[in-house]
Amino acid sequence: xxxxxxxxxxxxxxxxxxxxxxxxxxxxxxxxxxxxxxxxxxxxxxxxxxxxxxxxxxxxxxxxxxxxxxxxxxxxxxxxxxxxxxxxxxxxxxxxxxxxxxxxxxxxxxxxxxxxxxxxxxxxxxxxx
Numbered sequence: 797x798x799x800x801x802x803x804x805x806x807x808x809x810x811x812x813x814x815x816x817x818x819x820x821x822x823x824x825x826x827x828x829x830x831x832x833x834x835x836x837x838x839x840x841x842x843x844x845x846x847x848x849x850x851x852x853x854x855x856x857x858x859x860x861x862x863x864x865x866x867x868x869x870x871x872x873x874x875x876x877x878x879x880x881x882x883x884x885x886x887x888x889x890x891x892x893x894x895x896x897x898x899x900x901x902x903x904x905x906x907x908x909x910x911x912x913x914x915x916x917x918x919x920x921x922x923x924x925x
Contacts, residue, residue: 876909
């Protein structure tokens, strides 16, 4: 089905939603695994907050901060994926929250948690300049 026909539809079919659910669940599983690994790394190298930092400890602290940053990003991504699953259950998945049109399948496959079509994203980016 072409994008031209998709813009005429008001929502994706149940079969199409199930295809997206599978993609999201796979990404969610991978994200949970990555979070587990990062948390284990953080726990295994935990540094005492009362210790005076040496040069080596400063490098560790910088790496620790980077790991915490990655954990926070992955947690936000996981939450976005969970919200996408809710939209699938509500049958509102794939509808742009700004234009009301269907987001292209290609975009949803690449960024399954998106709520904006390319058109809306470009318009938003123009407004930020």
